Amino acid sequence: RHRHKEKWAATAPRIPSTRLALHYFDSSYSLHLGALWPSVRAALLCEQKYGALLNNFAAADHVPQELELLNATDFISEATQKAQQWQRETMTQAEMSPPLCPSISSKIKCYTFPRGDITRFRPARPDALGLLDYYLMDASSLLPVLALNVQPDDFVLDLCAAPGGKTLALLQTGFCGHLAANDVSISRTKRLYQVLHSYVPREVRDIVSVTSYDGRDWDQVKGGTFHKVLVDVPCTTDRHCVMQEDNNIFHKRRTKERQMLPMLQLQLLMAGILAAKPGGELVYSTCSLSPLQNQCVVERALDVAEAQFNISVHVEDLSHFRTLFQDTFSFFSDCRLGELVLPHLTANFGPMYFCKLRRM
Numbered sequence: 001r002h003r004h005k006e007k008w009a010a011t012a013p014r015i016p017s018t019r020l021a022l023h024y025f026d027s028s029y030s031l032h033l034g035a036l037w038p039s040v041r042a043a044l045l046c047e048q049k050y051g052a053l054l055n056n057f058a059a060a061d062h063v064p065q066e067l068e069l070l071n072a073t074d075f076i077s078e079a080t081q082k083a084q085q086w087q088r089e090t091m092t093q094a095e096m097s098p099p100l101c102p103s104i105s106s107k108i109k110c111y112t113f114p115r116g117d118i119t120r121f122r123p124a125r126p127d128a129l130g131l132l133d134y135y136l137m138d139a140s141s142l143l144p145v146l147a148l149n150v151q152p153d154d155f156v157l158d159l160c161a162a163p164g165g166k167t168l169a170l171l172q173t174g175f176c177g178h179l180a181a182n183d184v185s186i187s188r189t190k191r192l193y194q195v196l197h198s199y200v201p202r203e204v205r206d207i208v209s210v211t212s213y214d215g216r217d218w219d220q221v222k223g224g225t226f227h228k229v230l231v232d233v234p235c236t237t238d239r240h241c242v243m244q245e246d247n248n249i250f251h252k253r254r255t256k257e258r259q260m261l262p263m264l265q266l267q268l269l270m271a272g273i274l275a276a277k278p279g280g281e282l283v284y285s286t287c288s289l290s291p292l293q294n295q296c297v298v299e300r301a302l303d304v305a306e307a308q309f310n311i312s313v314h315v316e317d318l319s320h321f322r323t324l325f326q327d328t329f330s331f332f333s334d335c336r337l338g339e340l341v342l343p344h345l346t347a348n349f350g351p352m353y354f355c356k357l358r359r360m
Contacts (some may be wrong), residue, residue: 051139
């Protein structure tokens with residue numbers, strides 16, 4: 001009756017969250033990706049590759065030349081030139097469906113090192129007015145922004161905007177009539193403010209409104225008002241989870257939160273659909289390889305939009321992105337809906353899933 005019962009929780013060795021994440025990915029992604037998984041796994045565990053998003057607002061005309069001397073190239077202009085060349089070769093626009101070039105903003109410039117080149121970029125430097133010359137980010141994070149294809153004077157909503165890389169890229173197009181940058185986390189919104197102040201002059205910041213609403217309730221704030229909506233949702237952030245203990249969603253205490261992610265993602269995507277005007281376009285994106293957080297969320301949203309709101313949503317074809325950017329990124333060829341960038345040792349960007357929708 002008086003036997004001492006060992007407190008298991010206090011004495012059992014704590015398994016690192018990074019190991020829990022990797023174990024979970026090994027069991028689920030080996031099924032989803034099959035023979036590709038060992039290669040993707042190796043890339044996830046190696047240093048990530050970055051791109052340098054040029055800041056069009058800074059006086060930094062010397063930067064492209066400096067980067068080109070290091071053998072970096074602007075992967076977006078390279079892809080656009082290639083597309084124009086293909087179009088000249090085929091000569092008939094009908095064969096190029098959908099047309100490759102019009103959907104790519106030439107104003108966004110992002111320099112990357114070639115496949116297999118793991119050179120690091122120097123830290124960003126300020127110009128005479130204090131604006132930094134470029135923003136270092138995973139270059140695949142620009143693909144959702146390019147897919148959104150912002151047009152002059154568009155009203156744009158970035159529903160989960162922090163820490164601000166995609167918001168900054170949206171502003172680089174020079175086309176936003178108004179940009180609503182929202183993030184539920186006040187601490188992350190501070191980071192967003194920092195990015196805007198470090199990269200964007202005051203007269204351009206005036207077209208940005210930063211808010212900290214719960215994105216799920218956005219349609220109650222401003223429904224049906226935006227031409228373009230970016231829904232870059234919280235996800236398992238696969239690369240972070242296998243590399244860093246800090247803020248790891250695979251921590252034992254965050255199990256419930258992790259299990260609820262697809263529901264949160266669905267609610268955010270639905271809020272994005274309701275925030276778009278009829279005829280408006282959305283891009284849903286994650287930095288996860290998980291089909292449960294990617295195409296499954298999109299499929300469910302299409303059903304819910306139709307059944308509960310009588311809204312028809314059309315999935316836009318982005319397969320031309322695979323062709324355009326195949327030299328820079330490694331794409332998964334078996335995505336049911338949308339496109340997925342796979343980390344690869346010679347092109348260690350991603351993961352990045354993105355899918356474009358149109359509210360009919």
